Amino acid sequence: MLQRFAENPLIEPEQVxxxxxxxxxxCAFNTGAVRLDDGTxxxxxRVAERPRAVPQDCAAAVVSDFTAGQAxxxxxxxxxxxxxxxxxxxRWFAYRGQRYLTSLSxxxxxxxxxxxxxxxxxGPAVSVEQPYEEFGLEDPRITRIEGRYWITYTAVSRHGICxxxxxxSDFCNFERKGVIFAPENxxxxxxxxxxxxRYVCHHRxxxxxxxxxxxxxxxxxxxxxxxxxxxxxxxxxxxWDSGRIGGGAVPIKTDRGWLAIYHxxxxxxxxxxGAVLLDREEPGRVLARSTEPIxxxxxxxxxxxxxxxxxxxxxxxxxxxxxxxxxGAADRCTAGASVRLxxxxxxxxxx
Amino acid sequence: MLQRFAENPLIEPEQVxxxxxxxxxxCAFNTGAVRLDDGTxxxxxRVAERPRAVPQDCAAAVVSDFTAGQAxxxxxxxxxxxxxxxxxxxRWFAYRGQRYLTSLSxxxxxxxxxxxxxxxxxGPAVSVEQPYEEFGLEDPRITRIEGRYWITYTAVSRHGICxxxxxxSDFCNFERKGVIFAPENxxxxxxxxxxxxRYVCHHRxxxxxxxxxxxxxxxxxxxxxxxxxxxxxxxxxxxWDSGRIGGGAVPIKTDRGWLAIYHxxxxxxxxxxGAVLLDREEPGRVLARSTEPIxxxxxxxxxxxxxxxxxxxxxxxxxxxxxxxxxGAADRCTAGASVRLxxxxxxxxxx
Numbered sequence: 001m002l003q004r005f006a007e008n009p010l011i012e013p014e015q016v017x018x019x020x021x022x023x024x025x026x027c028a029f030n031t032g033a034v035r036l037d038d039g040t041x042x043x044x045x046r047v048a049e050r051p052r053a054v055p056q057d058c059a060a061a062v063v064s065d066f067t068a069g070q071a072x073x074x075x076x077x078x079x080x081x082x083x084x085x086x087x088x089x090x091r092w093f094a095y096r097g098q099r100y101l102t103s104l105s106x107x108x109x110x111x112x113x114x115x116x117x118x119x120x121x122x123g124p125a126v127s128v129e130q131p132y133e134e135f136g137l138e139d140p141r142i143t144r145i146e147g148r149y150w151i152t153y154t155a156v157s158r159h160g161i162c163x164x165x166x167x168x169s170d171f172c173n174f175e176r177k178g179v180i181f182a183p184e185n186x187x188x189x190x191x192x193x194x195x196x197x198r199y200v201c202h203h204r205x206x207x208x209x210x211x212x213x214x215x216x217x218x219x220x221x222x223x224x225x226x227x228x229x230x231x232x233x234x235x236x237x238x239x240w241d242s243g244r245i246g247g248g249a250v251p252i253k254t255d256r257g258w259l260a261i262y263h264x265x266x267x268x269x270x271x272x273x274g275a276v277l278l279d280r281e282e283p284g285r286v287l288a289r290s291t292e293p294i295x296x297x298x299x300x301x302x303x304x305x306x307x308x309x310x311x312x313x314x315x316x317x318x319x320x321x322x323x324x325x326x327x328g329a330a331d332r333c334t335a336g337a338s339v340r341l342x343x344x345x346x347x348x349x350x351x
Numbered sequence: 352m353l354q355r356f357a358e359n360p361l362i363e364p365e366q367v368x369x370x371x372x373x374x375x376x377x378c379a380f381n382t383g384a385v386r387l388d389d390g391t392x393x394x395x396x397r398v399a400e401r402p403r404a405v406p407q408d409c410a411a412a413v414v415s416d417f418t419a420g421q422a423x424x425x426x427x428x429x430x431x432x433x434x435x436x437x438x439x440x441x442r443w444f445a446y447r448g449q450r451y452l453t454s455l456s457x458x459x460x461x462x463x464x465x466x467x468x469x470x471x472x473x474g475p476a477v478s479v480e481q482p483y484e485e486f487g488l489e490d491p492r493i494t495r496i497e498g499r500y501w502i503t504y505t506a507v508s509r510h511g512i513c514x515x516x517x518x519x520s521d522f523c524n525f526e527r528k529g530v531i532f533a534p535e536n537x538x539x540x541x542x543x544x545x546x547x548x549r550y551v552c553h554h555r556x557x558x559x560x561x562x563x564x565x566x567x568x569x570x571x572x573x574x575x576x577x578x579x580x581x582x583x584x585x586x587x588x589x590x591w592d593s594g595r596i597g598g599g600a601v602p603i604k605t606d607r608g609w610l611a612i613y614h615x616x617x618x619x620x621x622x623x624x625g626a627v628l629l630d631r632e633e634p635g636r637v638l639a640r641s642t643e644p645i646x647x648x649x650x651x652x653x654x655x656x657x658x659x660x661x662x663x664x665x666x667x668x669x670x671x672x673x674x675x676x677x678x679g680a681a682d683r684c685t686a687g688a689s690v691r692l693x694x695x696x697x698x699x700x701x702x
Contacts, residue, residue, distance in 0.1 A: 092560075099561045132581070135561075159582040160562030179580040182536065182567055183558040207534040208557040209443075210450045210486075211511030216533055225576030229530040230483070231510040 001294040001347055002273070002325060002337035007116045009301045009333035010326075016047055017122050019106060020073075023049040023062075026103055027306050028120070029328030031110070032142035032151060033249070033315025041115040041317060042171065043326060044125065044140045044151065045334060048103035048306075051075045059085060059093050061100035064134040071128045076100065090307050091331070098158065104128070105136035107153060109171060115317070115324055116336065126166060126174050132157050133164065141314050143190040143250050145199075150223055152188040152201075155179060163188040163203065165224065177224050181205070187215075187246030190223065191258065195283055199223055202232065202260065204246035213244035215262065217284045230284050233276065240264055240272050240293050248273060249316035249325060251283070256345055258283050261294075261325055263312050271310040272296045273327065277348050288348035295327065295337055305330025352645035352698055353624070353676060353688035358467045360652045360684035361677075367398055368473050370457060371424075374400040374413075377454055378657050379471070380679030382461070383493035383502060384600070384666025392466040392668060393522065394677060395476065395491045395502065396685060399454035399657075402426045410436060410444050412451035415485040422479045427451065441658050442682070449509060455479070456487035458504060460522060466668070466675055467687065477517060477525050483508050484515065492665050494541040494601050496550075501574055503539040503552075506530060514539040514554065516575065528575050532556070538566075538597030541574065542609065546634055550574050553583065553611065555597035564595035566613065568635045581635050584627065591615055591623050591644050599624060600667035600676060602634070607696055609634050612645075612676055614663050622661040623647045624678065628699050639699035646678065646688055656681025 013025040027048035034042050054060040059078050064071040078085045078095050086094040093100055106127035110118040135156035143150045148169050155164040160183025166174045187204035199220040206213045214234035218226040235242045241264020248261040258278040265271045272293035279285040297309045313327040324338040364376040378399035385393050405411040410429045415422040429436045429446050437445040444451055457478035461469040486507035494501045499520050506515040511534025517525045538555035550571040557564045565585035569577040586593045592615020599612040609629040616622045623644035630636040648660045664678040675689040
């Protein structure tokens with residue numbers, strides 16, 4: 001359904017300057033996206049780094065030490081022969097019963113005039129500062145509300161995977177608003193305007209004893225305190241989104257309702273993109289949904305990378321009724337694809 | 352540390368009238384507690400019921416059907432020989448990949464003049480009405496704020512274990528405020544007054560990929576939308592609270608700080624009660640904590656029941672500096688125990 005840009009990948013990790021000399025950038029992906037008033041497309045990327053020069057027989061994680069009051073990064077290096085070391089997948093390992101990420105992520109800005117050729121900032125925009133983000137900041141989503149930008153991001157620490165919020169008016173100064181969703185919860189997309197007088201967002205809690213990782217909705221008066229949680233939709237058995245699903249790009253208001261791009265994974269962790277149309281006044285009500293993925297990992301840069309067979313979006317922009325979806329490919333690089341809004345809406349199956 | 356009442360158990364399931372003729376009451380436990388202005392001690396109990404006359408070779412669950420717009424209870428009966436049936440423990444079974452509770456709980460009022468002899472209402476106070484509580488309402492905690500009572504409770508549905516809120520001024524009319532914490536989250540205790548101008552509560556999210564079930568804090572302006580989540584304390588390795596811990600009774604303001612009764616389980620799911628003292632102005636800061644349990648399951652009614660070796664509190668009252676903790680014993684009945692506040696506070700170890 002979505003047409004890939006010929007320029008793909010748009011941003012590769014090799015283009016991104018590491019934040020420290022002893023680090024290398026391994027992934028530049030999962031970008032929030034917004035079109036600024038001057039027409040610039042601004043992407044806020046998740047940039048994942050790892051320590052350089054780690055011997056083949058070692059695993060390493062960057063961890064943050066807050067004992068001196070502010071974050072100081074330290075490298076934890078573990079020999080793979082260590083009986084306390086347990087590999088999980090390229091993204092994780094466990095050591096002495098604690099899970100660690102193999103990379104540390106921060107948020108970095110890239111800008112483009114045409115939405116296809118990007119210039120990446122030389123340094124981070126938002127990086128580890130608080131204990132709740134000691135293992136990194138991931139997957140930002142940008143919502144513009146009355147001239148101010150509200151950015152949700154995944155904050156990872158030893159205590160869990162949460163969603164936190166920062167706001168900015170200029171993408172230079174960022175104001176932290178703390179953790180808005182307790183663990184485990186990510187994929188939070190705030191709608192760009194109030195619905196029925198209140199702010200609303202999608203979020204994706206991961207239940208434990210009962211239930212599946214599904215999309216929920218919550219309401220707020222101030223974007224910081226969220227309540228009125230209700231379940232919106234879950235995975236569909238035996239389909240491409242039978243495993244976990246979650247919000248992708250910030251929902252887009254259309255004549256027919258709220259259009260949301262979401263991701264769905266199957267049990268083999270193949271991540272595709274789908275779309276869903278929600279009622280304009282009751283955004284918890286699903287009107288239509290894509291039966292087939294609107295984008296599935298097929299190109300080389302989508303099937304092979306840091307974690308293969310993944311397309312995952314955190315942002316999209318609309319201009320002249322053309323929807324451009326930016327997405328992370330194989331958890332490694334950033335790509336883009338587009339479709340006419342009307343064509344996408346026509347394609348959704350009424351529920 | 353706590354002295355059990357000689358009258359224990361105070362309330363047993365046999366004393367409680369079933370809500371339907373075809374049900375039997377199996378548990379009457381985990382009571383929120385409050386002292387009313389006229390001196391009455393009011394307990395709001397979790398009453399668990401199951402269908403009568405289920406053959407030995409069958410498992411049964413009561414489920415709620417909302418297709419007609421309002422809740423209609425139905426009994427799901429499964430033959431234990433069914434290859435799709437999987438027993439878990441006395442509280443749960445799985446059928447066709449979905450978990451079910453073996454009982455359905457509602458909230459029921461009991462009243463006492465002396466805090467030891469209780470009269471139980473003939474019918475439920477709050478019972479299944481919303482899809483998010485289709486598998487029942489559990490473990491209420493009552494907070495009185497300026498003459499109104501705010502009751503958090505565990506709402507269980509196929510989508511997960513959440514915390515919802517109702518409020519009342521008279522314990523006759525209850526106003527639902529919806530789900531305030533998305534799954535998996537329970538053991539929510541709202542502090543009885545604002546701290547630094549905002550409402551505050553303890554909650555207990557259960558992380559998935561990383562982290563342990565621990566006590567967190569959140570802030571609110573209206574008791575419905577919650578944010579500013581921060582981790583407060585977790586289990587202690589190799590101790591009685593090495594497994595999951597969570598809030599118990601609503602925190603009590605003392606000269607030395609906020610006193611909270613909490614529960615902790617070890618890896619064998621033996622549940623004990625502990626106490627923690629938190630800073631009056633910064634309730635995320637732990638000042639002191641009990642090294643040993645203040646109550647451990649030892650009495651017969653605590654070690655044997657629906658789920659043995661459990662003491663679990665949802666409420667306590669204070670009068671004349673005497674703290675009375677009401678608690679569920681062996682997930683079956685309600686008991687009480689008391690201690691002088693000063694004695695309990697002296698017993699806590701500074702952290």
